[in-house]
Amino acid sequence: MSKSNRFSGLISYLSILITAHAHGAPLSLEDNWASPRKDNFNQAYSRLKQINASTVGKLQLAWTFSTGITRGHEGAPLVIGDILYVHTAFPNNVYALDLNHQQKIIWSYFPKQSEDIQGILCCDNVSRGLAYGDGKIFLQQNNGMLVALDSRTGQKVWEKQVNDPKTGATNTNAPYVFKDKVLTGCSGGEFGVRCFLAAYAINDGHEVWKAYSMGPDKDVRIGPDFNQANPHYSALSVYEDVHGGNKEGGAFKALSKDRLVFPEKDLGVRTWLKPQAAGNGWEHGGGPVWGWFSYDPALNLVYYGTGNPSVWNPDVRPGDNKWAMTLFARDLDTGMAKWGYQLTPHDEWDYDSVNEIILWDHGKQKLATHFDRNGFAYTLDRRDGTLLVAAKMHPFVNWATHVDLATGVPQKDSRYSTHEDQETANICPAALGAKDEQPAAYSPKSGMFYVPLNHLCMRYEAVEAKYVAGQPWAGASLTMFPGPDGVMGGFMAWDGLKGEAKWYNREPYPVWGGALATAGNLVFYGTLDRWFKALDARSGKLLWQFQVGSGVVGNAMTYAHHGKQYIGVYSGIGGWAGIALNQGLTQESDGAGTAGAFRDLAKYNAAPGGGALNVFGL
Template identity: 70%
Template structure:
């Protein structure tokens, strides 16, 4: 008789927990579907950067004017975007990652603010400026991933801290720059520090109390990487021991990587996160300092219960000390949100020789009855996958100047590398395109379901690249390469294009003087917005690429454009404050061409358009 009340009590508690979790998910889902709001880093779980709002259209966009602006009081690169939820705008800053809640009902009066107490020494760990890519929302909380690795949950109404948890260890050289993403009853966050030999991972915490749900490493054993027996079930060749005929021969000057035919691949293999890190290694086990940072954007398919993200470069930029494919760096993963177990993984740049960090966003979309996912990688290829199983649908160069590889074999997924542009220790490789910045870096693309096109901000930059000897010391930079950067063959350093994800080709392409480092926004009136490093905020015709409007803001734009509606009026906005990799050298006053990992030489003209360091501000426009 005594057992029944206990059982009932447990049942009631479980029911309460499930209802609470469902409520958190349902509330965010409702906010995401409401186009008057901007409640998720890239508007929706699919990472589209698309809003159906259409009050601002092709006919009246020329009348856009400043509505209001808010100076953050913080300098350096302001990446990411604010959130807009129920009449409140939540704005973040570069380090020290302050947060402001602004009341849109009361002339943007500050409702509350949060000022993290971070050790200033953390700034030295941030390779590519003091950036933070934004906030997350769910369960009545605003989530901030501080640069020092602390994930903080704040009460959305008051700013009071509800809980915090340490995600990474700064003593190892790790930091955090990504926006937290709320998915179901979890907060997903990443890891930065590939340039410090950090072994990175992606982590999910329970939204209620910050307790650990799961963690998946980018390198190491299958157990550490949360890879099970059904991994890559439909594409077992993605789990091959080596994709090239002579991986060791490819790691010496004059060597090359001859891709293996599918029938010659050895697959499926287990523990590839260990086995593909061969000798010689600068440390005992290369995978233990294997990089694979996860500081990008994460997408989610509720029907499949899968989340998608990319891992970054392998630890140390000198490829000669880590022969092998170096899995699972440079990989697109699809993982079960509840358990973290990987369903599939595809490595885009095996044995990366150029720092083509693979963490860019993956955008989910449907076409011709297929569930698809498209990813514009730093390596210069635009990939479209069947997102249910990872099968390649298309993999094409985003611009003809890409030369490190000739093509991607759709049957095997293997890049056909051009040995003329391979890199080796103490050899200064010339004319590699793209540069380590990639054809696109973290600045996210947008997708419009109306046009079924992707809108992609581009870098048009090439480089010289000389790997050098570098010893691993915990907590110290471990780059092992010297770079210079210069404009690509178009004679400019950037561009903006519309891309057909099924055909793998550009529909239109506009040149930009500098890299287009602002994330794109597409709207229901077939407009697309983005910002530039020379301070312009622009609106284009999404179908033709014709420029319809532009306005100069106070500093170069590395933030992502957003739109929302308030009291029946549509607004568009963007954070300004130059920085990121392109602007870090200018912000720090570095002048040698190789400073800022090559950015100083490539972007020396930015000082003609920007005060340094860049001052942060939110810029909002309306009719």
């Protein structure tokens, strides 16, 4: 990381240091885990190295904390000074634990949420974490309520309703604090909700700005300077046969750059060419924002991705369906979009683009890398969105042959296009993606990304579905099965500039636990069959593992307390990977295809999975 970025990082941590000092803790940036992925850049990298390749073999379980809640426990706890903050799946309880006194509970917060919320949460009752800033802990409840709690007492400071569950809108994302704002998003792509990213004032919760994923430019907060460096990202259509591609046997042929029509306005309306059973397509367009957000203080830009267009049946929404499936960079103060790049125009497979965007530097290059569900890994210039690398994470990806770097458009393979009442077989990857929400990590020490992977393919049939407000609106049936490697998961080290894997380890099941990289030349992650693992970051060699009580869908993290380093991870199987198991679903297509594919997980996990925090030390 450059000196300028280190300086920016120091400024952003000032409030954390002040709070840590007030709690009696030593003033150390590295001792804390103060953001969902540790820092603004979402690298999930720690410079702590007491636990390293030489000592990791002595790692032992130090303590555990049972949350008392079943279902999937995603995300990671926060550590600020001498206090560790735990969150749970629905009903999203929060605990503050005293690290000085045997993890005694200092305070707890129990939200009052209707049990009905569970019925409209897609892909399990998960919460991806908490945020910290200005002496407050921020919780985004599943019912759309954003809550600010006093970090020392747990008393509610303010609350803000950001989504209406009656429309099918919920929240599973972790909020993020950047400067004087807390950012949150929206889930509901399978309910026809038009989602957004919104910023609220950290002091009192008033709305500062809201940017929708689709609609007129004023709603999406697109101005005249949008995509200045890459105006072709604002093309009216990137495919030749927009209409012909939406009939049986039809496909989409990518246009060359000289044939693109750009720049055009109001693409969030004009690229939705047919009403979807009710009103205009874009009005129920999806584009959920439930992943991870990153921020460059020097550029004052916040980065995030939008999810799938509603509905999963692509035939009822001809066009590129902008700005679903898009990576955005926005000015933090105004919400105005600096650039936006759509990864999967006219999505036909539910390849949400909400996965994390990791910021990093290479010499003078200011870069951003994103591992998409569609199976491609992208590296862009984060200043203006210029695409530098777009490469398949694994050869099994077949829905597109390649991405044209000149236009940024994927060349689709018509054999794997999906259409209403037509079953398409052997699409790779499955809707779970080559990587889903489980975030990767980046090590400035090795220069590599460490990426949890899914290795599944699918059969997909789009079906007719009518929009009814507040009711599920999927419009597709699918089943999943292992990819050509014969396994369902993997974990790899990736070179973001070359666009290639340095090493790749197979895993019997999808790796649904987020990665952690450390200066001790280690990388940590958990598995659905209950293993928590440490690998040599340079070679991928397994150095240590421990079997926890339930499958891991949480993200590994680390902190130091009184001079000793600890590694922590939630266990508690769930998320999309475990929802069928948790609910006792058994038909092949149940759980959006996971019931059949993951049936053997019942041999390793009690259901529903019980939540716990597992902490390890030397």
